[in-house]
Amino acid sequence: MKISITEVKKQxxxxxxxxLRAFESSMYLVQVQLAHREELLNVCDDQGAIMRFTSQLEAKLPFKGLGIEQTVLIHESPYNEMIGMPAGAKPEPLEVKLANPDQDYS
Known part of the structure; x- marks a missing residue:
């Protein structure tokens, strides 16, 4: 499911x-989880296109001032067999806690 950035700012x-979901070539997609909901919502622009960012700082900027209390970066690698893991084995994605947008002073 998607939610527009305008709707996110009302939350x-x-x-x-x-x-923040990290992909190759410095591409980040953003998802939010609203209170009392299980699923993550993909953040899109007001025309419905999924928003893409080139850095985690740029990705957090639209969310400053929204009182977000938990921010994480998730990275899944499609190259597991290149680092000696069996082909087809899918390990858990790397999840790293980040500073929240309101605490990020950059």
């Missing part, structure tokens, strides 16, 4: 988790 205090 002050209702965003439980901000998820």
């Amino acid at each position: 002050f205090g209702q965003i439980e988790r901000l998820v």
Whole structure:
């Protein structure tokens, strides 16, 4: 499911988790989890296109001032067999806690 950035900005205090998904070539997609909802919502622009960012700092900027209390970066690697893991084995994605947008001073 998707949610527009305009709708996200109306959710002050209702965003439980901000998820930055890292992909190759410095591409980040953003998802939010609203209070009392299980699923993550992909953040899109007001025309419905999924928003893409080139850095984690750029990805957090639209979410400053929204009172987000948990921010994580998730990275899944499609190259497991290149590092000696069996082909087809899918390990858990790497998840790293990040500074929340309101605490990031960059």
